[in-house]
Amino acid sequence: MIKLVMGDLAEKRVKSGVQLIDGRDFLDQIVTDGVVSLVNQKGAFLGTAYLSRQNKGIGWVLSREAIEVTEDYLIHLFKKAKQKRRQFEMSDLTTAYRLFNQDGDNLGGLTIDRYGDYALFSWYNSYIYRQKELIISAFQKVFPELKGAYGKVRFKSDLPESSYLYGEEALNPFEILENGVRYSVFLNDGLMTGIFLDQHEVRGSLVDGLALGKTVLNMFSYTAAFSVAAAMGGAIETTSVDLAKRSRELSQAHFKANGLGLENHQFVVMDVFDYFKYARRHALKFDVIVIDPPSFARNKKQTFSVLKDYHKLIAQALDILSPRGIIVASTNASNMTTQQFKKQIQKGLGKIKYQFIDLKQLPGDFTVNKNDESSNYLKVFTIKVNQ
Structure with missing residues (x-):
């Protein structure tokens, strides 16, 4: 794994718990796109991260420990995220909410929303997009109750903005509930969903x-x-x-x-x-x-x-x-x-x-x-x- 040396201010940010990485955080020019090992100027290990350019920042810290992004690792993250949202899962008044939220759930660059019986994945950089199959496989093991899924590409690329991923296809549009109010939404029409x-x-x-x-x-x-x-x-x-x-x-x-x-x-x-x-x-x-x-x-x-x-x-x-x-x-x-x-x-x-x-x-x-x-x-x- 490539080792990258961080400056003093960047080291402090990582140690304080900030996960978003900026291009100015490194002493040398960054050309890699993938998982890297972060070290300080004395060579001491700071954490595992991935680099991949997006609308803000150039990557994310994954862990302060040495890790590999495997299906088991992702299953662990998804299980923790699901447990945090039990109150929403049990609600009769709200059927649309966020299931996974970037660095709040320890994987920057990825959000997953629930719209009724469907999941909506948002990929914010090319590295996360390349892990798509691994992420979806782990997600389906933790959320088997969802009928299907769609994806949104939210970084600059030649890929379609919106795509069908797996399972049953949703009606277009269909209705979700929020606070007992009905909203008409769509999952496969550009980057927006209607709410x-x-x-x-x-x-x-x-x-x-x-x-x-x-x-x-x-x-x-x-x-x-x-x-x-x-x-x-x-x-x-x-x-x-x-x-x-x-x-x-x-x-x-x-x-x-x-x-x-x-x-x-x-x-x-x-x-x-x-x-x-x-x-x-x-x-x-x-x-x-x-x-x-x-x-x-x-x-x-x-x-x-x-x-x-x-x-x-x-x-x-x-x-x-x-x-x-x-x-x-x-x-x-x-x-x-x-x-x-x-x-x-x-x-x-x-x-x-x-x-x-x-x-x-x-x-x-x-x-x-x-x-x-x-x-x-x-x-x-x-x-x-x-x-």
């Missing part, structure tokens, strides 16, 4: 009373999952805004799955900043505004970065927020700390009176590496505005 599972606790708060009797505006709505949750939680009206034309059809499918009429629920295909202007011109007001943008976006008019521009969304939301209204501010930017995000929100709120009433991060099924803040990437603040 982001990491937000199920946030949607749960909308179901459980946050939206009761209120008008709700859902910005960057994608398939309007927040809006459906709000409607099922007693919202009297919802408006879902997204620039993608397909969002309207996919959003309406969620509402129809729950037998909800569309009379009081609008679906607007428009740039969010343009909608803010439209709402101001028409003197529209909303009791709850949900803001969940992508970390980075670009259209013909402008670019948007959560790190630099989130405060603009908050400031413009204030213009159309009802007195004593609520803002649900969300980001999944892993390169932004909770405090940095909070400062962006505070910058947008300015000098008005407000109260942070809740912070939600990744739910229990999305296990995180507690030694690496970037592993817990989701940050959702609920703010009461006293204007």
Whole structure:
């Protein structure tokens, strides 16, 4: 096995429990793609890792011990992951959740989600993808109850983005349950599925009373999952805004799955900043505004970065927020700390009176590496505005 020498700062990070490896962690240029042995500058063993370029980092620490990635090793990881999620497995109200979550379950580069009776594997780099057959074999031994599986390639390659892996094929679309609410999902159509599972606790708060009797505006709505949750939680009206034309059809499918009429629920295909202007011109007001943008976006008019521009969304939301209204501010930017995000929100709120009433991060099924803040990437603040 190739030995690679890590610098002093990288050694400290590995010893502290951080598993994600950066290209700057090594003293020499890295050209390998596979399992390596990590050592410090004195030659002392630090751990077993694999290197393989992906959207963030160039690899992951597998263990502080010398190990081999075998089927038995993977079975051990999957059994531990399954035990952690027993409460979800036993639930009658939720049938879609994460089964395995990268470094939170000690194998960075791989996530596995459950959608009803089906598994969805996401491969984040070429090394993990090359272990596909071994991973699937081990998974089937631990989760024999699942009927079939699909896969998503989430790294740059010439491979299809989405593919059928094994077992029965799922209906397209089909319905899953979350907090007792039905959602229409699809497993083999590009990288998306119709819902982001990491937000199920946030949607749960909308179901459980946050939206009761209120008008709700859902910005960057994608398939309007927040809006459906709000409607099922007693919202009297919802408006879902997204620039993608397909969002309207996919959003309406969620509402129809729950037998909800569309009379009081609008679906607007428009740039969010343009909608803010439209709402101001028409003197529209909303009791709850949900803001969940992508970390980075670009259209013909402008670019948007959560790190630099989130405060603009908050400031413009204030213009159309009802007195004593609520803002649900969300980001999944892993390169932004909770405090940095909070400062962006505070910058947008300015000098008005407000109260942070809740912070939600990744739910229990999305296990995180507690030694690496970037592993817990989701940050959702609920703010009461006293204007």
